[in-house]
Amino acid sequence: xxxxxxxxxxxxxxxxxxxxxxxxxxxxxxxxxxxxxxxxxxxxxxxxxxxxxxxxxxxxxxxxxxxxxxxxxxxxxxxxxxxxxxxxxxxxxxxxxxxxxxxxxxxxxxxxxxxxxxxxxxxxxxxxxxxxxxxxxxxxxxxxxxxxxxxxxxxxxxxxxxxxxxxxxxxxxxxxxxxxxxxxxxxxxxxxxxxxxxxxxxxxxxxxxxxxxxxxxxxxxxxxxxxxxxxxxxxxxxxxxxxxxxxxxxxxxxxxxxxxxxxxxxxxxxxxxxxxxxxxxxxxxxxxxxxxxxxxxxxxxxxxxxxxxxxxxxxxxxxxxxxxxxxxxxxxx
Amino acid sequence: xxxxxxxxxxxxxxxxxxxxxxxxxxxxxxxxxxxxxxxxxxxxxxxxxxxxxxxxxxxxxxxxxxxxxxxxxxxxxxxxxxxxxxxxxxxxxxxxxxxxxxxxxxxxxxxxxxxxxxxxxxxxxxxxxxxxxxxxxxxxxxxxxxxxxxxxxxxxxxxxxxxxxxxxxxxxxxxxxxxxxxxxxxxxxxxxxxxxxxxxxxxxxxxxxxxxxxxxxxxxxxxxxxxxxxxxxxxxxxxxxxxxxxxxxxxxxxxxxxxxxxxxxxxxxxxxxxxxxxxxxxxxxxxxxxxxxxxxxxxxxxxxxxxxxxxxxxxxxxxxxxxxxxxxxxxxx
Numbered sequence: 170x171x172x173x174x175x176x177x178x179x180x181x182x183x184x185x186x187x188x189x190x191x192x193x194x195x196x197x198x199x200x201x202x203x204x205x206x207x208x209x210x211x212x213x214x215x216x217x218x219x220x221x222x223x224x225x226x227x228x229x230x231x232x233x234x235x236x237x238x239x240x241x242x243x244x245x246x247x248x249x250x251x252x253x254x255x256x257x258x259x260x261x262x263x264x265x266x267x268x269x270x271x272x273x274x275x276x277x278x279x280x281x282x283x284x285x286x287x288x289x290x291x292x293x294x295x296x297x298x299x300x301x302x303x304x305x306x307x308x309x310x311x312x313x314x315x316x317x318x319x320x321x322x323x324x325x326x327x328x329x330x331x332x333x334x335x336x337x338x339x340x341x342x343x344x345x346x347x348x349x350x351x352x353x354x355x356x357x358x359x360x361x362x363x364x365x366x367x368x369x370x371x372x373x374x375x376x377x378x379x380x381x382x383x384x385x386x387x388x389x390x391x392x393x394x395x396x397x398x399x400x401x402x403x404x405x406x407x408x409x410x411x412x413x414x415x416x417x418x419x420x421x422x423x424x425x426x427x428x429x430x431x432x433x434x435x436x437x438x439x440x441x442x443x444x445x446x447x448x449x450x451x452x453x454x455x456x457x458x459x460x461x462x463x464x465x466x467x468x469x470x471x472x473x474x475x476x477x478x479x480x481x482x483x484x485x486x487x488x489x490x491x492x493x494x495x496x497x498x499x500x501x502x
Numbered sequence: 503x504x505x506x507x508x509x510x511x512x513x514x515x516x517x518x519x520x521x522x523x524x525x526x527x528x529x530x531x532x533x534x535x536x537x538x539x540x541x542x543x544x545x546x547x548x549x550x551x552x553x554x555x556x557x558x559x560x561x562x563x564x565x566x567x568x569x570x571x572x573x574x575x576x577x578x579x580x581x582x583x584x585x586x587x588x589x590x591x592x593x594x595x596x597x598x599x600x601x602x603x604x605x606x607x608x609x610x611x612x613x614x615x616x617x618x619x620x621x622x623x624x625x626x627x628x629x630x631x632x633x634x635x636x637x638x639x640x641x642x643x644x645x646x647x648x649x650x651x652x653x654x655x656x657x658x659x660x661x662x663x664x665x666x667x668x669x670x671x672x673x674x675x676x677x678x679x680x681x682x683x684x685x686x687x688x689x690x691x692x693x694x695x696x697x698x699x700x701x702x703x704x705x706x707x708x709x710x711x712x713x714x715x716x717x718x719x720x721x722x723x724x725x726x727x728x729x730x731x732x733x734x735x736x737x738x739x740x741x742x743x744x745x746x747x748x749x750x751x752x753x754x755x756x757x758x759x760x761x762x763x764x765x766x767x768x769x770x771x772x773x774x775x776x777x778x779x780x781x782x783x784x785x786x787x788x789x790x791x792x793x794x795x796x797x798x799x800x801x802x803x804x805x806x807x808x809x810x811x812x813x814x815x816x817x818x819x820x821x822x823x824x825x826x827x828x829x830x831x832x833x834x835x
Contacts (some may be wrong), residue, residue, distance in 0.1 A: 263626060267619040274707050285618055286600040290660045292622075293629070294594060297652040300633055304645040312637040312645070319630040327545050327623045 193242065193250075197229040200251045204298055214281050215291040219258050220470075223272040228253040229357045229492070231383075235362035235376045237486040240248030244265070246365050249311035252299040256315055259295035260322050262288050267326060268413055310364035314357035327350025336434045340421050344385070347392075352384025368372045372482045375477045379490065382474035386467045386497045392417035393463050396451055412442045418466065420450075429453055471498050526575065526583075530562040533584045537631055548612050548624040552591050555607040561586040561691045563646035563826070566717075568695035568709045579698050585632040586691045589648055592628035593655050594688075594754035595621050600659060601746055638825040641696035647690035658682025666747030669767045673754055677718070680725075685717025708810045712823065715807035719800045719830045726796050727833075729784055744783070745775045751799065753783075755792040762786055804831050 174210040205216035218244070229250035264270070265278040266285050272278060280288035303312045329346050332338055359380035363373045392401055395410045396419055410417060416424075416435065423433050454460060474494045478487050512802070538549035562583035569579040584670070598611040599621050605611060613621035636645040662679050665671055692713035696706045728743045731754055743750060747770065749757075756766050771780050787793060807827045811820055 210661065211664055212657065249819060260626075261624050266622050267635075269619075286602075286663055287660065289596050289599050289622055289625075290656050290663070292626075293593075293652065294660070296626070297649055297656060300645070301649045304642065304649050307642065309637065309640065312633070316634040316637050318744055319626065320634060320792060323623050323627040324541075324545065327620065327627070328543065330619055331544050332621070419573070419763040426596060 179225055190228065192226065193233045193237075193247075194226050194230060194252075196214050196247055197226060197233070197250050197254065197422065200247060201254060204251060204302065205256060208294070211283065211287055212248070212291065212294055215262075215283060218276075218280065218282070219262065219273075219279060222276045224254075224257075224274060226254060226386075227493075228257050229379060231242050231355060231358040231490075232362040232365075234486045235359040235380070236366045237362075238376070238490075239363055239366035239368040239372070239485050243365070245306060245308055246312075246362060248302050248306050249308055249361050249365055250358075252302045252308070252311060252315060252360065253354075254320060255295045256304070257354065259292040259299065260319070261296070262292035264326065266292075267330060270409070302502035308365065311361045314361040314364065318354040318357040321349040321353040325351075325353075326347055329415060332416070334437055334440065335414075335416060336424055336437055338416040338421060340418070343416070343418055343421055347385060347388040351388040351391075354382045355384035355387070356380035359388035372481060375481055379474045381496075382470040382477065383494055384498065386474065386494070387471035389463060389467050389470070389485065390416055393419060393467075396420075396454060397460065408442075408451075411447065411463060414440070418460050418463050419454050422462055423450065423454055423457070426459075429457070467498060471495065506671050524563065525798075526570075526580075527559050527563060530559060530583050530587065531714060533580060534587060537584060537635065541627070544620055545624065546615065548595075548616060548620065549628070550603070551609075551615070552595065552612060555609045557587075557590075557607060558722060559587060560720075560826075561590050561687065562733060564688060564691040564694040564713055564823075565698075567819045567823050567826075568692040568713070568770055569699045569734060571696075571709070571814055571817050571823075572696055572699035572701040574703070576698070578639060578641055578644075581639050582641055582694050582698055583691075584642070585644060585648060586597055586694065587686075588628045588632035588635070589652060591688065592625040592632065592689070593652070595625035595628070597659065599625075599740075604744070614642060630780045641698065644694045647694040647697065651687040651690040654682040654686040658684075658686075662748060665749070667770055667773065668747075668749060668755055671749040671754060671768055673751070676751055676754055680721040680784040681714065682723075684797045685714045687715035688720070689713035705814060711810035712807045712827075715803040715810065716820055716827055716830065719803035719807065719827070722751055722796060722800050722803070723830055723833055726752060726793065726800075729753075729787060730793065741780050741784075747773070750798050752787050752792050755795055756783065756787055756790070759792075762790070800831060804828065808813065813815075 201220055202347070205213065205220065208216055232253050233242070233246055236242075236249075249289070261273060262279045265273055266288050268281045270278050271281040277290055278288075283291070299315065302308075303315060325346050325348070329350060332342070356377045357380070359376040360373050364378045365378070368376070373391045392410065395417065398410060411420065416437070420433070420437075423429055428467075433450065436442070448454035475491050478491055481487055507552075520760065528696055534553055538553065539547055565583035565586050566575070566579055569575075578776075594606060595612045598606055599613045599618050603611050611621075616624070632648065633645070634647060635641075639754040656680050658681070662683060665675070665679070689710045690713070693706050694710040696709045700708070723801055725743065728750065729741060744753065749770070753766070755768075764785065768773070769783070804827045808824050811824055813822055
């Protein structure tokens, strides 16, 4: 990949993984606005609120750039990308109901402004809108991948909800959950983009591997940031996941540490999440090298993601995807 | 239609609009069970709960019987019918969150057993399952009609939620809401069935008219029953809609009655729904001939529905649809 890196002039984006300046994503932004512009009243207000809150638009970027490796840009690719972002938005709205979250992307969440009842319907509306786009344009490939992604997300979120405060959660189970709730959508975005351009089945699988590993790296990073990052980076209150009983990778490693197992298990099971206790958990995680172990895992997935790209046709767009993976790592440091 | 009625031996079903004994619906039932059988844990429990609660299975009946007017039964028709019922189930789960309902089909609602967070995800899962079936079998027609139906339902539910306790709601606005939240799905079920059998566009429109009017008749009946029916028939606590501020047809007529306008408006706007007041509202509705006016409306829609069938090819299945419309009326008496 080193040669490719030199062959292409790679545009620089800011470190916050915000790609809205990329020309293709400007089109996505305009299409997203168009998609919600035929609404009115509360639906419209909710849609505009979530559009304005921004977001990294990684999913449409993955659809389009995965597609562009295999051919020129097409309206179908753009519409698949728009549908992917609408599905992501819908799932965020519903997740915030599930988690009772009051903040999303540093702004009040839809449920905290309009209440759960409107938030349920707002999410449904965006799901339907996404499928409307995919079905009206006969984007069957996109449809299949997006359906797979939604089924995974729901399944993952449900298992996560069942598994709250469960200190017996294994690293394997953690991976299963983050794959379902985050990584499979990223994988499906990449695959939908490639499939829309008639890539070969093995190419679709490789780009899917890229997306999956990028998603795993991204979610593990998110879980690290929840414990150690600033609210500014995550847009959510710090340590919210832990308070909600979500057992993430650093906590699994901490529970696996004999010296700390019992008191940490007791804290979680008894839900004793006062500020001092949470600070203690974070400081033990930092002192015992657990952060480094998690970073190593992130690195492994980024490398796997980048390696998956090696056997795909070289192109400027592949290079951007390669760099995107590096940026996930950079986000933590 | 009289001749047709004699030409065919029409099977009798019980007056409760329960069609599960119809052979085609037994297949639907088996497929519904199959559709949820690859789930586990809480998802599975929620799905089984809602399947076991029964329901009239009118939507799959409409898909299949509309289709059978135009050709032999096919696996595609069956799968479209299954998807339609899954979408209906998903929307019921979400509606119960929106309305804070504790009962559905005389049983505790999903949200009252598992909480809103699981109910949101359970509904999403069933939506995704339905779209998964439609996309994996390349049922593009079904997909388009179902997407239209979901968009309408969300839009209708949102407007209804916005419009609670609004005593200025006109009859036109009421019609718009019940079309969106109920009748368009029935219309789309009929159209999806006919389209799956390659019916001509004007035939698809006629069968759609049937479904729309059947749906309007059905929802007006439901609204009458909410005020005057028994909980046994509706499976929901009596007068729950009124307590929730939903302004239905009988209430609109009552508000349009000069002698009663002011006190009724005051009751609704001040939310003074004690048992005595609600009894008074119901007794005034009964005494002032409002029920008859509502029944007349139901009758008009049933006749319109049946008239739409006149220009479609005669068949046993058309006859059943004709009789089905009569049964909606019979339900009230």
